[in-house]
Amino acid sequence: xxxxxxxxxxxxxxxxxxxxxxxxxxxxxxxxxxxxxxxxxxxxxxxxxxxxxxxxxxxxxxxxxxxxxxxxxxxxxxxxxxxxxxxxxxxxxxxxxxxxxxxxxxxxxxxxxxxxxxxxxxxxxxxxxxxxxxxxxxxxxxxxxxxxxxxxxxxxxxxxxxxxxxxxxxxxxxxxxxxxxxxxxxxxxxxxxxxxxxxxxxxxxxxxxxxxxxxxxxxxxxxxxxxxxxxxxxxxxxxxxxxxxxxxxxxxxxxxxxxxxxxxxxxxxxxxxxxxxxxxxxxxxxxxxxxxxxxxxxxxxxxxxxxxxxxxxxxxxxxxxxxxxxxxxxxxxxxxxxxxxxxxxxxxxxxxxxxxxxxxxxxxxxxxxxxxxxxxxxxxxxxx
Amino acid sequence: xxxxxxxxxxxxxxxxxxxxxxxxxxxxxxxxxxxxxxxxxxxxxxxxxxxxxxxxxxxxxxxxxxxxxxxxxxxxxxxxxxxxxxxxxxxxxxxxxxxxxxxxxxxxxxxxxxxxxxxxxxxxxxxxxxxxxxxxxxxxxxxxxxxxxxxxxxxxxxxxxxxxxxxxxxxxxxxxxxxxxxxxxxxxxxxxxxxxxxxxxxxxxxxxxxxxxxxxxxxxxxxxxxxxxxxxxxxxxxxxxxxxxxxxxxxxxxxxxxxxxxxxxxxxxxxxxxxxxxxxxxxxxxxxxxxxxxxxxxxxxxxxxxxxxxxxxxxxxxxxxxxxxxxxx
Numbered sequence: 011x012x013x014x015x016x017x018x019x020x021x022x023x024x025x026x027x028x029x030x031x032x033x034x035x036x037x038x039x040x041x042x043x044x045x046x047x048x049x050x051x052x053x054x055x056x057x058x059x060x061x062x063x064x065x066x067x068x069x070x071x072x073x074x075x076x077x078x079x080x081x082x083x084x085x086x087x088x089x090x091x092x093x094x095x096x097x098x099x100x101x102x103x104x105x106x107x108x109x110x111x112x113x114x115x116x117x118x119x120x121x122x123x124x125x126x127x128x129x130x131x132x133x134x135x136x137x138x139x140x141x142x143x144x145x146x147x148x149x150x151x152x153x154x155x156x157x158x159x160x161x162x163x164x165x166x167x168x169x170x171x172x173x174x175x176x177x178x179x180x181x182x183x184x185x186x187x188x189x190x191x192x193x194x195x196x197x198x199x200x201x202x203x204x205x206x207x208x209x210x211x212x213x214x215x216x217x218x219x220x221x222x223x224x225x226x227x228x229x230x231x232x233x234x235x236x237x238x239x240x241x242x243x244x245x246x247x248x249x250x251x252x253x254x255x256x257x258x259x260x261x262x263x264x265x266x267x268x269x270x271x272x273x274x275x276x277x278x279x280x281x282x283x284x285x286x287x288x289x290x291x292x293x294x295x296x297x298x299x300x301x302x303x304x305x306x307x308x309x310x311x312x313x314x315x316x317x318x319x320x321x322x323x324x325x326x327x328x329x330x331x332x333x334x335x336x337x338x339x340x341x342x343x344x345x346x347x348x349x350x351x352x353x354x355x356x357x358x359x360x361x362x363x364x365x366x367x368x369x370x371x372x373x374x375x376x377x378x379x380x381x382x383x384x385x386x387x388x389x390x391x392x393x394x
Numbered sequence: 395x396x397x398x399x400x401x402x403x404x405x406x407x408x409x410x411x412x413x414x415x416x417x418x419x420x421x422x423x424x425x426x427x428x429x430x431x432x433x434x435x436x437x438x439x440x441x442x443x444x445x446x447x448x449x450x451x452x453x454x455x456x457x458x459x460x461x462x463x464x465x466x467x468x469x470x471x472x473x474x475x476x477x478x479x480x481x482x483x484x485x486x487x488x489x490x491x492x493x494x495x496x497x498x499x500x501x502x503x504x505x506x507x508x509x510x511x512x513x514x515x516x517x518x519x520x521x522x523x524x525x526x527x528x529x530x531x532x533x534x535x536x537x538x539x540x541x542x543x544x545x546x547x548x549x550x551x552x553x554x555x556x557x558x559x560x561x562x563x564x565x566x567x568x569x570x571x572x573x574x575x576x577x578x579x580x581x582x583x584x585x586x587x588x589x590x591x592x593x594x595x596x597x598x599x600x601x602x603x604x605x606x607x608x609x610x611x612x613x614x615x616x617x618x619x620x621x622x623x624x625x626x627x628x629x630x631x632x633x634x635x636x637x638x639x640x641x642x643x644x645x646x647x648x649x650x651x652x653x654x655x656x657x658x659x660x661x662x663x664x665x666x667x668x669x670x671x672x673x674x675x676x677x678x679x680x681x682x683x684x685x686x687x688x689x690x691x692x693x694x695x696x697x698x699x700x701x702x703x704x705x706x707x708x709x710x711x712x713x714x715x716x717x718x719x720x721x722x723x
Contacts, residue, residue: 277710285706304627393606
C-alpha cells in the first residue's frame with residue numbers, strides 16, 4: 011500500500027506541469043458549444059500540441075506509436091491536465107480511447123500504419139457506431155447488416171448516440187455479417203469513412219438543449235473488406251478487448267474536476283449564507299468524503315491495472331456505479347446551494363446538472379453495470 | 395505509486411484470517427451468543443451495580459492468543475516489545491476481526507498497548523469511553539478504561555447487540571486516540587461489510603424459489619451489487635486513510651465504512667428473507683454490531699461536519715490564492 015510517487019513519476023509530473031504552464035496561455039479562445047467545425051479544429055489543435063510535446067498516446071504501446079507510459083503516469087497526466095484547466099480530449103475521445111486501442115490490439119501492420127498516426131497527430135476524428143435504436147444495453151442484438159459484394163461490404167442500417175458524427179472522418183462500426191449465427195457470433199468490426207455515399211447524419215438534441223450526439227443512417231454504404239479489423243464474425247470479441255477502457259481511467263479528469271466544483275460550491279454557499287444550514291453543510295461534507303474516496307478508488311484500479319499489464323478489469327464497473335451516482339448527487343447539491351437560481355440556464359451548474367443525468371445511462375446503464383458486478387465479480391447465476 | 399497490498403501485507407491478512415477461522419469460527423460465535431444470554435449481561439439486566447459479570451463475552455484465552463499473535467502490539471516499536479508495523483497493517487488485521495465478528499474492546503485494547511500494562515500481551519482487557527454518551531461497552535469485563543484512573547462504577551444496560559454488553563457510566567475519552575480509534579473501527583466495519591456480501595451471495599446462490607436460485611433474479615442481484623460497491627469504495631477509503639493518516643480521510647473512511655456495514659447488513663437481511671429475521675441466522679449479529687460501531691469514535695454527523703470544515707477551509711485557501719493570482723496578474 012504505497013501512495014507515494016517515485017522520483018521518476020515526480021519528474022514526469024514536474025515536466026508536464028511546466029509544459030502546461032507554458033502552452034495553455036498560447037491556446038486560442040474556446041469555440042462555442044454549437045460550433046462543431048470550431049470544436050473539431052480546437053480539439054485537433056490541442057492533440058497536435060500534445061503530439062509535438064511527446065504526450066500523444068501516452069498510454070498506447072510503443073509499437074503503436076504511443077509512449078508506453080505506465081498507468082500511473084497516465085493517471086498523473088489526466089490529473090495535471092485537468093488541474094491546469096487544459097482542453098478535454100473532446101473530439102479525439104473515440105480515436106484515442108477506443109477505436110485506436112482496438113486497432114492497436116487487433117489490426118494488421120497496414121491497418122495500424124494507416125489509422126493510428128493520424129489519431130496521434132490530431133489529423134483525423136473517429137466516432138463510434140455501436141448502439142442502434144433496437145440495440146442499446148443489449149448491444150449484441152444489433153441489426154445493421156453488411157453483405158459481402160466482391161472486395162466490399164454493403165452496409166445498411168442505423169446507429170444512434172454517435173458523438174461527434176458531424177465532424178468525424180471515420181466511424182468504428184459494428185455490423186452483422188452472419189444473420190444466422192448466435193447474436194454474439196455474427197458481428198464484425200469495420201472502419202467506415204464518414205464521407206462514403208449513403209451515410210446520413212442527423213443531430214439528436216439532448217434534454218440539455220444541445221446536440222451532443224447524432225443518429226447515423228446507412229443506406230447501402232460500400233466499405234472495403236480491407237477496412238475490417240479482426241476476422242469476419244469476430245467483431246464482438248475485438249470490441250470487448252478495449253470496451254472496458256471506457257470504465258477504467260476515462261473519468262479520472264472528471265473526478266478531479268468534481269472535487270474542484272465542491273470547493274466552488276462551498277465558497278458559493280458561504281457567500282450566500284446557505285453554509286449555515288447544517289443539513290446542506292453536512293451533505294457537502296459527505297460529498298467531499300465520497301469524492302476523496304473515488305479518487306483513491308481510481309488509484310486502486312490504476313495500481314491493479316499496472317500489476318496486470320495495463321488491462322483494466324471489471325473493477326471499472328464498481329467505479330462507474332459509484333461515480334455516476336456521486337456526480338448526480340453533486341449537482342443536486344449544487345442546485346440546493348443555488349436555490350431558485352438553479353432554474354436559470356445561465357448557471358453553469360444547471361447545465362452540468364442536466365448533463366449529469368446521462369451518467370447512469372451512457373457507457374452501460376447502472377442496471378447493466380450491476381448485472382456485470384453481480385455475475386462477473388460476485389458469481390451470481392445468469393438469469394432475469 | 396502502488397496502492398496494492400505487498401506480499402507481506404497479504405500474508406499478514408491471511409495469517410490472521412486463518413487464526414480467527416480456527417479459533418473463532420461460526421460455532422464459537424454462536425457459543426458466545428449463548429453464553430452472553432446465560433450470563434445475563436445482555437438480556438436480563440439483572441446484574442446489580444458493581445458486580446462484575448462472569449466474563450462470558452470476552453474469551454480471555456483467545457484474547458491472550460491474539461496478544462501473542464501481535465494483534466494488540468502490532469504498532470508498538472520492536473524496542474518496546476511490539477511488532478513495529480503501522481496503520482496499513484493494523485487495518486488489515488482489524489478487517490479480519492470485523493469479518494469474524496470477534497467480540498471485545500479490540501480497538502481500545504490495541505490503542506492501550508504500551509500505555510496500560512498487559513494490553514499489548516492480551517492479558518488485560520481495556521475498554522474506552524468511545525460512545526460519546528453515558529454508555530460504555532464491556533465495562534464489567536474490563537481490567538482498565540483507556541486514560542482513566544481505576545475502574546469507574548456502572549449500571550448494566552440491556553444491549554441491542556448480544557455480544558456488546560453495555561454499561562451506564564461516566565467518563566471521557568482522553569485526547570490523542572480518536573483518529574486511530576475511528577480508523578480501526580472503520581476497518582472492523584469494512585470486514586463486516588465484506589462478510590455480509592459473502593453471506594448474501596452464498597444464500598442467494600443456494601436458496602431456490604420459482605424453480606431457480608433467487609440470485610438469478612435481478613432484484614436480488616442488484617441488492618448484492620450495491621452492497622459490493624459500497625464495500626469496495628469503503629475499502630479504498632479505509633486503506634488510503636491508513637496510508638496517509640489524514641484526519642479528513644479518516645473521517646471519510648469511518649463515514650463510508652459505517653454505511654457499508656450498516657446498509658450491507660440490512661441488505662443481507664433482506665436477501666435472507668424470513669430467515670434473516672431469525673435469531674439463528676448470523677445476519678442480525680452483523681447489523682447490531684455495525685450499529686454499535688457506528689456510534690463509536692466518530693458518528694456520521696461528526697464525520698460529516700469534520701469533512702465540511704476541511705472542505706470549507708480548502709475552499710477559502712483557494713479563494714485567497716486566486717485573489718492573489720488575480721492581483722499579481
